[in-house]
Amino acid sequence: MLTIALPKGRLADQTLDIMERAGYDVSAARDKSRKLILEDKEAGLRFILSKPSDVPTYVEYGAADIGVVGKDTLLEEGRQLYEVLDLGLGKCRMCVAGPAELKDKLDEIPNKRVGTKYPNITRNYFEGVRGESVEIIKLNGSVELAPLTGLAEVIVDIVESGRTLYENGLDVLETVAHISARLVVNRVSMKMKEDEIKPMIAKLRQALQQGEENEV
Amino acid sequence: MANKYYTPDGFTDQFPGICGFKRELESKLRNLFLLNGYEEIETPGVEYFDVYKEFVKEEELYKFTDSTGRLLCNRYDGTIPAVRFCAGRNESYPVRYSYIENMYRSGKSGGGKLSGFTQGGIELLGAKGARSDAEVLAIAIKSALEMGITDLQVSVGQVEFYKGLMKQLGIDEEIQGKIKNAIANRDSVTIEKLEISSEDKETLLMLTESGGTYEIIDQIRPRVTDKGAIEALDNLKEILDIMARYDFLKYVSIDLSLVESVEYYTGMVFKGYTYEVGFPIISGGRYDDVAKVFGKEIQAVGFSISLTLAITALMRQDKYAPAKGASVIVGGDFEAATAAAEALRAEGTPAILDTTGMTEDELNSYAEDKGIETVMFMNGGNE
Numbered sequence: 307m308l309t310i311a312l313p314k315g316r317l318a319d320q321t322l323d324i325m326e327r328a329g330y331d332v333s334a335a336r337d338k339s340r341k342l343i344l345e346d347k348e349a350g351l352r353f354i355l356s357k358p359s360d361v362p363t364y365v366e367y368g369a370a371d372i373g374v375v376g377k378d379t380l381l382e383e384g385r386q387l388y389e390v391l392d393l394g395l396g397k398c399r400m401c402v403a404g405p406a407e408l409k410d411k412l413d414e415i416p417n418k419r420v421g422t423k424y425p426n427i428t429r430n431y432f433e434g435v436r437g438e439s440v441e442i443i444k445l446n447g448s449v450e451l452a453p454l455t456g457l458a459e460v461i462v463d464i465v466e467s468g469r470t471l472y473e474n475g476l477d478v479l480e481t482v483a484h485i486s487a488r489l490v491v492n493r494v495s496m497k498m499k500e501d502e503i504k505p506m507i508a509k510l511r512q513a514l515q516q517g518e519e520n521e522v
Numbered sequence: 523m524a525n526k527y528y529t530p531d532g533f534t535d536q537f538p539g540i541c542g543f544k545r546e547l548e549s550k551l552r553n554l555f556l557l558n559g560y561e562e563i564e565t566p567g568v569e570y571f572d573v574y575k576e577f578v579k580e581e582e583l584y585k586f587t588d589s590t591g592r593l594l595c596n597r598y599d600g601t602i603p604a605v606r607f608c609a610g611r612n613e614s615y616p617v618r619y620s621y622i623e624n625m626y627r628s629g630k631s632g633g634g635k636l637s638g639f640t641q642g643g644i645e646l647l648g649a650k651g652a653r654s655d656a657e658v659l660a661i662a663i664k665s666a667l668e669m670g671i672t673d674l675q676v677s678v679g680q681v682e683f684y685k686g687l688m689k690q691l692g693i694d695e696e697i698q699g700k701i702k703n704a705i706a707n708r709d710s711v712t713i714e715k716l717e718i719s720s721e722d723k724e725t726l727l728m729l730t731e732s733g734g735t736y737e738i739i740d741q742i743r744p745r746v747t748d749k750g751a752i753e754a755l756d757n758l759k760e761i762l763d764i765m766a767r768y769d770f771l772k773y774v775s776i777d778l779s780l781v782e783s784v785e786y787y788t789g790m791v792f793k794g795y796t797y798e799v800g801f802p803i804i805s806g807g808r809y810d811d812v813a814k815v816f817g818k819e820i821q822a823v824g825f826s827i828s829l830t831l832a833i834t835a836l837m838r839q840d841k842y843a844p845a846k847g848a849s850v851i852v853g854g855d856f857e858a859a860t861a862a863a864e865a866l867r868a869e870g871t872p873a874i875l876d877t878t879g880m881t882e883d884e885l886n887s888y889a890e891d892k893g894i895e896t897v898m899f900m901n902g903g904n905e
Contacts, residue, residue, distance in 0.1 A: 366800060367635070368799060388708040388709075493802070495800075497775075498673070498795055498796070498797050
């Protein structure tokens with residue numbers, strides 16, 4: 307029996323589509339009830355639906371063998387996991403953003419205040435890549451408000467289309483990382499349930515490649 | 523005092539039945555270590571911060587000061603204090619030490635990952651080569667089996683192989699850091715995006731997918747030209763040969779992606795896994811450079827097994843039985859009861875003597891409540 311942790315929402319459905327293309331019967335997981343654990347004994351699969359940012363925790367501690375999680379959460383949480391496949395879902399960018407007039411002028415502001423939901427990613431980027439200390443202001447949502455209200459000079463956040471930014475007079479200043487959903491595996495499960503997990507990874511990889519070919 | 527009844531986050535009490543079970547495991551482990559000639563040492567549990575600062579992140583140590591303001595920390599592992607102890611003495615090598623102690627690690631806890639936990643382990647100091655590596659690996663496997671963990675998988679790697687391979691591929695240090703993380707996380711996505719030749723990429727991907735025993739070594743060997751890397755593969759082969767003699771090959775597989783601690787280890791590394799716990803229960807390897815920090819050259823290899831995780835695994839695998847308390851309680855006439863209890867203890871039966879003067883009914887209901895099998899109520903000297 308393999309336990310798979312899926313992030314509630316669109317990403318869960320898209321992951322199930324890929325699993326279906328890979329030949330897995332995932333009808334149990336399509337159940338639209340409010341159940342949090344969905345089990346298919348015959349297929350040997352159990353799905354748990356959790357908040358996206360909790361998926362790496364379930365997998366790291368071995369409560370789930372496998373999980374699907376955005377690269378942003380992985381970078382932020384820094385968990386000890388095997389990161390085996392890029393599912394190519396939920397593609398976006400982690401960016402430094404701010405007022406459009408700051409473009410190419412980021413170096414000119416000393417002692418920046420940075421608003422973000424991702425304090426670790428922000429610290430690693432500013433200290434590790436840009437080599438500067440910044441004041442990080444942890445926010446929980448609508449991060450774009452921070453530069454608009456003067457709470458922070460810039461923000462670090464996920465940018466998909468960039469529309470929210472543009473409509474508020476903000477722009478992408480620098481790209482921190484490219485983000486997409488990854489398949490992660492618990493380190494012990496990879497060993498102890500190798501016979502189930504390795505074929506699954508291979509089948510999913512094949513389904514992804516076929517998907518790409520069809521698109522072309 | 524608001525926290526009167528609680529233990530600090532990351533620390534737990536051991537309840538009587540579990541504590542007894544744990545002591546049973548400890549004595550099995552202690553016997554195994556002694557049987558193999560590993561003498562037990564006890565370090566104080568408090569070390570100078572300087573002892574650990576080269577090896578452990580500052581924020582993962584519990585720190586405090588002594589009466590003169592010198593910085594101290596709690597014992598973080600068994601190895602560093604053992605090496606410190608060994609380096610401070612003039613001994614003829616090799617020496618074999620063992621320990622069973624509590625370890626204290628600050629930082630992330632929760633979900634079964636504790637800040638205070640018990641480890642047992644051995645250190646073989648002043649001995650090099652695959653035979654010494656294999657001795658430690660074999661005792662690691664025996665220690666899990668001895669405790670009843672039979673669903674065991676041990677991954678064996680070689681950090682010198684990785685270091686040699688990086689030299690051979692001529693990869694600069696910045697990208698090496700990336701590659702190391704990618705290999706340790708089995709992150710094929712990052713490796714495939716690297717700007718290196720497709721042949722080198724294939725070699726790196728073999729590391730992330732390694733498994734099995736001799737096959738992977740034979741498969742990767744033709745791609746290797748670096749002398750250190752070749753020696754590392756030969757070392758693994760010799761270790762496998764010795765494991766075969768113990769009939770332990772069924773527990774062992776080669777995993778060349780074990781590269782997380784390449785700065786600490788200098789040869790064979792291994793991790794042991796079982797069902798129902800998400801973390802390795804065994805961790806070990808060769809660490810020839812550690813003693814250098816203490817000004818000595820001591821080649822060394824060791825391992826530790828987490829009793830705390832082992833108990834979790836055994837409980838979830840239905841292999842746990844709480845240790846039993848006393849099986850008899852003796853009450854009634856105090857003088858007669860004392861004599862009866864002493865007689866039972868003399869033959870090795872754990873017996874409780876009632877010191878509170880319970881009536882026969884009280885004694886019976888107390889025994890039932892505590893799960894004591896036999897009640898003896900003494901009527902005084904005129905029977």
